[in-house]
Amino acid sequence: MSVTPPGGQRTLQKRRQAQNAKEKQLKQTPASTRQAGHGGSSSSILKIYTDEANGLRVDPLVVLFLAVAFIFSVVALHVIAKVTGKLF
Amino acid sequence: MAGYRLVDIAKPFLPILPEIEISYEKVPFDDKIVYTICSGLIYLFGQFPLAAISKDEVRVQDPLYFLRGVFGAEPRTLMEFGLFPIISSGLILQLLAGMKFISVNFKLQQDRELFQSLTKLFALLQYFVLANIFIFSGYYGENLSIVQIGLLNLQLVGAGFFAILVSEIVDKGFGFASGTMTINTIVIATNLIADTFGVSQVTVDADGHKEAQGSVINLLQGMRSKHKTFLGGLVSAFNRDYLPNLSMTLIVLGIGATVCYLQSFRLELPIRSTKARGMNNVYPIRLLHIGGLSVTFSYVLLTIIHLLAFVLIQLVARNDPTSIICKVLGHYETVNNLLYVPSFPLSLLTPPRSFFSGLFQQPLTFAVYSGFMLFTGIWFADQWQAMSGTSARDIAAQFKEQGITLTGRREQSVAKELEKVVPVASTTGATLLALVTIVGEFLGLKGKAAGMVVGVATGFSLLELISLDYQQSGGQSALAQVLGAPGRF
Amino acid sequence: MAKGNEKKEAGSQIEKLADAPMEFVKDGRQFLSKCKKPDVKEYTKIVRAVGIGFVAVGIIGYAIKLVHIPIRYLIV
Numbered sequence: 077m078s079v080t081p082p083g084g085q086r087t088l089q090k091r092r093q094a095q096n097a098k099e100k101q102l103k104q105t106p107a108s109t110r111q112a113g114h115g116g117s118s119s120s121i122l123k124i125y126t127d128e129a130n131g132l133r134v135d136p137l138v139v140l141f142l143a144v145a146f147i148f149s150v151v152a153l154h155v156i157a158k159v160t161g162k163l164f
Numbered sequence: 165m166a167g168y169r170l171v172d173i174a175k176p177f178l179p180i181l182p183e184i185e186i187s188y189e190k191v192p193f194d195d196k197i198v199y200t201i202c203s204g205l206i207y208l209f210g211q212f213p214l215a216a217i218s219k220d221e222v223r224v225q226d227p228l229y230f231l232r233g234v235f236g237a238e239p240r241t242l243m244e245f246g247l248f249p250i251i252s253s254g255l256i257l258q259l260l261a262g263m264k265f266i267s268v269n270f271k272l273q274q275d276r277e278l279f280q281s282l283t284k285l286f287a288l289l290q291y292f293v294l295a296n297i298f299i300f301s302g303y304y305g306e307n308l309s310i311v312q313i314g315l316l317n318l319q320l321v322g323a324g325f326f327a328i329l330v331s332e333i334v335d336k337g338f339g340f341a342s343g344t345m346t347i348n349t350i351v352i353a354t355n356l357i358a359d360t361f362g363v364s365q366v367t368v369d370a371d372g373h374k375e376a377q378g379s380v381i382n383l384l385q386g387m388r389s390k391h392k393t394f395l396g397g398l399v400s401a402f403n404r405d406y407l408p409n410l411s412m413t414l415i416v417l418g419i420g421a422t423v424c425y426l427q428s429f430r431l432e433l434p435i436r437s438t439k440a441r442g443m444n445n446v447y448p449i450r451l452l453h454i455g456g457l458s459v460t461f462s463y464v465l466l467t468i469i470h471l472l473a474f475v476l477i478q479l480v481a482r483n484d485p486t487s488i489i490c491k492v493l494g495h496y497e498t499v500n501n502l503l504y505v506p507s508f509p510l511s512l513l514t515p516p517r518s519f520f521s522g523l524f525q526q527p528l529t530f531a532v533y534s535g536f537m538l539f540t541g542i543w544f545a546d547q548w549q550a551m552s553g554t555s556a557r558d559i560a561a562q563f564k565e566q567g568i569t570l571t572g573r574r575e576q577s578v579a580k581e582l583e584k585v586v587p588v589a590s591t592t593g594a595t596l597l598a599l600v601t602i603v604g605e606f607l608g609l610k611g612k613a614a615g616m617v618v619g620v621a622t623g624f625s626l627l628e629l630i631s632l633d634y635q636q637s638g639g640q641s642a643l644a645q646v647l648g649a650p651g652r653f
Numbered sequence: 654m655a656k657g658n659e660k661k662e663a664g665s666q667i668e669k670l671a672d673a674p675m676e677f678v679k680d681g682r683q684f685l686s687k688c689k690k691p692d693v694k695e696y697t698k699i700v701r702a703v704g705i706g707f708v709a710v711g712i713i714g715y716a717i718k719l720v721h722i723p724i725r726y727l728i729v
Contacts, residue, residue: 105269107262109279110553112270117258119554119590120455120625123342124254125284125335129277131183136199136333139184143206143326150242150319153215154728201713208717213725353707354714362715364722420707424700428691431684451688542677585684592681623703 170266174281181281184332191338193637200339203330204350210323211238216315218305224483225504226303227474227496230515230605233615234463236351242323244298246351247344249290250328252464254344255457257283259544262551284328291324292317297471301478341629345622352619356416359408359612368406379410405517406500412609416616419604423620426596427452431585434571435563444571449585451593454548456621458541458594459601461548463614465540466513473510515605522606530606537598545594549587556582597621 109116115126174181191199217240226239237246260266261279269275298304299316308316331343340346358364362378376382379401386397402410429451437443473493481489483496494510499517506514512532516522522529549555560579569575570582597617604613691699 105264106271106553107264107551108258108553109270109276111551111555111558112276114270114276117254117342117552119453119549119552120457120621121342121629122251122254122344122457122460123335124250124344125184125280125332127273127276127280128186128336129178129181129183129281131178131181131281133185134182134329136184136336136338139182139326139329139333140202140206143210143330146322146326147206147210147212147242150212150215151724151728153315153319154213157215158728204710204714205717208714209720211718212721350710350714353711354718355711356707357711357715358718364719420703421700424703425691425696428695428699429685429688431688448689451685588680588684591677592684595681619707620703623706627702627706 169268171268171275171278171282174278174285177285178277178281181284182329184329184336184338186336187338193634196339196633200334200346201350203334203339203343204347206330207236207243207327207347208351208354210326211241211243213241214244214304214316214319216312216319218308218312220305222303222305223498224302224478225496225498225502227478227504227506228467228470229503230611231463231467231470233352233355233611234348234460234618235467236348240304242319243327244320245291245294245324247327247331247348248464248467249287249294249324250331251344251348251460252468253283253286253290255461255464257286258551259547262547284332287328288321288325291321294471295320295324297475297479301474340633341626346626349619349623349626352615353623355612355615356619359416360413362408366407375404375407377407379408379413382407383410406502408612412612415604415607415609416612419600419613419616420620422600423597423617424624426593426600427621427624431589433582433585435568436571437567438569438575439567447568447570449582449589451589452597452621452624453554453586453590453593454545454552455625456597456618457548458545459537459597459614459617459621461544462537462540462598462601463618466536469513470506470510473506477506477510515610516608517610518608519606522608533605534598534602537602538595541594541598542591545590546587549590554586556580556586559586 106112109126110118115123117123228237229239231237231248232239232246235246235248235251237243237248257266257279261268261270266279268279270279295317298320299308299313304312304316331347333339334341334343334346358377360378360380362376363381364377365374366377367373368375376385382404383398383401386401387394389397400409427450430448431451432446432448435445435447476489477483477493477495481487481495484490485495492509494507496504496506499505503517505511505517508526511526512529513536514529515533516526516529557579559582563569563578564575570578573581601614601617604616605611607613
């Protein structure tokens with residue numbers, strides 16, 4: 077156990093070290109996809125889906141057509157409900 | 165369990181969650197326009213009335229009427245919840261990850277994928293939960309049969325599923341910038357037109373009189389209609405409560421103009437190249453550094469609070485003013501057979517329906533609601549600017565990469581200098597936007613003020629990216645030439 | 654003596670708490686005064702660009718919504 081007076085150079089050094097370590101840590105663990113350098117939300121844009129995950133891959137055009145088909149199926153549901161009178 | 169992280173929840177779902185493919189080659193500018201507009205139009209077309217709703221008179225009315233404008237949600241349609249689940253899951257999970265409550269290593273491809281799938285899953289879950297809250301609250305009619313409940317679930321969750329995928333198409337580079345934001349802006353612009361020039365006739369009273377939705381059209385009709393005097397038509401065109409009126413339209417336009425004005429506030433930092441001499445330029449830091457996101461976030465929180473209250477009051481206490489929950493939280497009152505307006509404690513976070521009634525009946529709301537908007541907006545701005553990848557440190561790193569430095573500064577102190585500017589810009593911008601929203605909402609716009617603020621601010625963020633894209637594509641766009649507006653961007 | 658110190662500390666903490674918003678407002682004002690504001694010409698250009706964009710997109714969108722009206726009429 078050495079007795080050193082508080083303050084002085086050591087403390088300064090320690091502080092600097094702590095500061096450096098903190099900065100390093102910040103750099104190593106990015107807080108968002110963009111900070112990690114892979115696109116995504118920026119300051120004024122909320123961009124959620126950027127990476128291609130290993131899922132069920134689908135083509136965008138197919139999705140657009142399916143979406144329209146879905147809406148028309150709801151229209152069809154209206155028509156069925158009207159024709160059959162009181163189905164539900 | 166040690167080593168088990170929240171993102172791992174998404175793992176078992178990975179093989180069945182649909183993913184939009186990323187295009188192998190760069191999507192041409194024109195294709196982007198087409199994809200973006202198609203996505204927006206499909207979303208708008210999706211605002212189609214739900215089938216299988218009971219035809220009887222419903223007692224439960226819309227509790228979220230003043231929150232819908234921000235999320236492109238239309239009551240009793242497929243887009244009942246609009247983009248709210250997608251936006252809220254995106255914002256909240258990103259905030260949690262940025263504040264290290266969820267451990268994600270964004271440097272790893274695998275972690276990013278998991279995080280993204282988790283966001284998608286969370287959005288889907290929200291659609292499902294919200295749909296069932298609304299179904300069981302009696303909002304679609306009481307005593308629904310099992311078939312009806314199943315069909316409603318299918319419609320609402322299915323619509324949510326497609327909303328997620330359509331916004332993902334735009335996100336993944338087939339459209340401009342961000343799916344939720346482009347679609348949202350398109351919907352807000354459409355609503356503005358519908359509220360001003362909408363010709364659809366809505367039955368407004370028991371006698372079956374009809375009025376136009378659009379305020380301008382209504383003015384023209386009101387002057388000629390038989391059941392009103394000329395002056396009465398004129399007055400009602402300016403102050404009708406049940407549909408958009410002219411004063412609202414004017415205030416909304418004023419808000420749009422104000423946001424435009426604020427948008428062009430910027431601090432121009434002089435920069436110079438470290439490689440070549442005499443290369444001087446300016447780097448602008450915008451006042452609205454984080455755009456309309458702060459208001460969006462405040463409204464996400466507000467929606468969550470109101471949804472929770474709705475669950476407690478309607479689902480648990482059945483909106484019975486004598487029950488304990490209603491005594492503590494307040495209950496709903498039906499107004500105009502259209503809206504569900506909360507009473508005292510909950511009304512503190514509900515902007516008044518008109519300025520004067522608000523001033524006399526709920527003066528406390530002014531303080532609480534403003535405080536809420538300002539506090540959440542500023543807090544969010546402070547957090548978001550630090551984590552979103554455009555913080556002072558990131559900009560400094562970007563400078564270094566491009567061989568730029570602030571004039572009169574050493575390279576090392578650039579980050580410090582920016583640190584003095586960027587957070588202040590974000591929070592000040594958020595404050596001003598919140599103030600504009602507050603003023604607008606207090607004038608009785610029922611969510612249209614917030615919608616306009618978000619719409620215009622977002623529109624600007626998008627416009628910037630679109631024009632960048634346009635320049636990068638070398639200005640070669642058949643569409644732009646056809647439209648004859650290359651200077652518009 | 655100690656008591657006085659404590660009081661002072663508590664006082665300074667409250668002061669700090671009260672100072673935070675003041676500081677915030679001051680920083681914000683300083684930033685605003687340093688900002689470059691748009692002149693009339695620039696402003697009108699911006700408003701026109703945004704206005705045209707909003708109205709164009711809105712009209713296209715509303716056209717789609719108009720399609721709903723006859724469908725609604727047919728099925729309800």
